[in-house]
Amino acid sequence: MMTRRIRIKDVAEAAGVSVTTVSHILNRAEGKRINPDTRRRVLQVAEGLGYAPNGLARGLRLKRSHTIGFVSDQIATTPHAGRMILGAQEAAAAEGLVLLLVNTSGDPELERTSIEMLLQRQVDGVLYAAMYHRVVDLPDSLRSTPTVLLDARCENPSVPFVVPDEVQGGYTAVRELTDHGHRRIGVTVQTVDVPARQGRLAGYRKALAEVGVPYDPSLVAAETAVPFNTVGGDVDTGYRAARRLLTAEARPTALFCFNDRMAAGAYRAAAELGLSIPGDLSVVGFDNQELVCESVHPQLSTVQLPHYEMGARALAQLLTLTQTPGRSPGPDIQEMLPCPLVARASVASPPRL
Template sequence: MGRTLIPHSLAKTIGHDMGRRIGIKDVAAAAGVSATTVSHILNEVEGKRVNPETRQRVLETARQLGYAPNGLARGLRLRRSNTIGFVSDQIATTPHAGRIILGAQEEAAKHGLLLLMLNTGGDPELERKEIDLLLQRQVDGVLYASMYHRVVEVPERLRSVPTVLLDARSDDPGVPSVVPDEVLGGETAVRELVRHGHRRIGFITNVDDIPATHGRLEGYRRALAEAGVAEDPRLVVADVSEAVGGYRAALRLLQAEERPTALFCFNDRMAMGVYRAAAELGLSIPADLSVIGFDDQELISDGLFPGLTTVALPHYEMGARAVVQLLALTGTPDQESGPGAQAQEMLPCPLVVRASVASPPRL
């Protein structure tokens, strides 16, 4: 029952070599030493003296045989799998996922760690099962990722393993997390508009009660305050965070008297709707109206005309930083990856300048 991994017939076709993978003993035998010695040499164990000649011979033998250590055996012995779990709620629904994963994976690889991917689909029952699978695999830690910034509860099972929240935060300040700095992001966007001379700046926000909503609004306010502009509540309009919501909100804002000369949109999708509204109203972007988005979904921001200036979520960075935090928890030998770990880390969101922002008309 499945002892042999590959049916012989197939194996031949595809070109597998059927022999066992060679282990440390094979190298030892071939080099005429003991397995221990080989281990010492290959791992460059300190405090172990080895005859340079022997070392050379063993190294050469290992190379020739194409020896690669068996991670399972090593993991068993060392009680460390060099593997971390990546659990996400909705890996698929957002294009952001890729960059978070990439950041995590590349940072992990730097430390010889591999990522075990899992998607719960938001189903708690499934989540329990999947986390169990992860624990069985003896993961050294877990990245618990959300696909948009929010507050989550850490599942009970994960308490037995070092865990870092990714694009999510816990109410328990003891749980390390990495999230984007929404406030600063909002500030960045609005400052850019202010910098171009805008004073009447609308904010098209969304209706969901999530950190991004509150944070970006707060950032909007701070930037206005900083510029000495009094906030006009009529300039803040909320709608669903999709193209159609942006469209509706923009129509409202742009048809009011004393219309804003610039719009800061909760996200790029809403900005997409703003473009349509502007076109229908005969307003040219950026000559008549400056627009700035959030998220930097390149499909949109690059696809729109003119290109949408926006604030990028630091997805790659978040993934990478989360791994660093996890490493700090698990106490790896090499911890030279930037700033030390903080419990709840917030990453800045960089401005991505394209072509949708200019000075306001009729200055």
């Protein structure tokens, strides 16, 4: 048996007021002087009757759909980065918004059709997210839609973004090593030239400079990774880079690894060479992928990418654009979030070589 939908007219009759008054109260109309007792009574009656507003009709009146598009290349299929989606989703839910997620797997045609679908549904704005903090080409179809980049930037400096502070993260990781007395610190990185790589290496150099250690390019081992969406590839990349450093005549006493999977490869290289961690070699990673960090022995010290916070802040930025009439994108709503150290058991004072 179907139940008749409760209308504003029904609420007005039950509360003994006009339909206009009920409409102003339930739609939170601004600038309307309504007696507080009347407002309270109408809200109680509406709740008692089980009144539910017609979201579609209200959206048409306000020219808002109360939905946000979330376009990603592969975040939805990457467990540790999925917290970006969770952060955005929970922030959206707190504002009464729904997040519509599309994952393109890096396919340009799928991305184009997915964005078309979102725009046809008149989303209020779009979060455009990418893995590995890199420079992306913002699709032309989004240039007239409120858009915030998440874990990415584009060439247009006016487009707002939320990214991790890679320089600070790299600096924090290496300072953990220098604070334990290490001075000969190797780095394992991928050859792909993205902002994440540039920033983390800049942080490495900054930390060394603070303790008076000159930069030595021979301590930076870069290896070509398999395609970035192949998770296991980074382990092999890290293994090759670490083995190259650890078999050098003057090997480092510590390694700073581009990410946690590369650090896992460094563990493998150290084991093959008979080096204990952290007795013979200290290791710090980047990302805080808990499945990796807590599965190696000893557990890996690392720097955490603030995925959840990035998603939540990107949603907040987007609301600033969609809810402020006349607001234009600009660098004043571009953010870099700090990457905190997660200390575990892979760092100790250097051995006497």
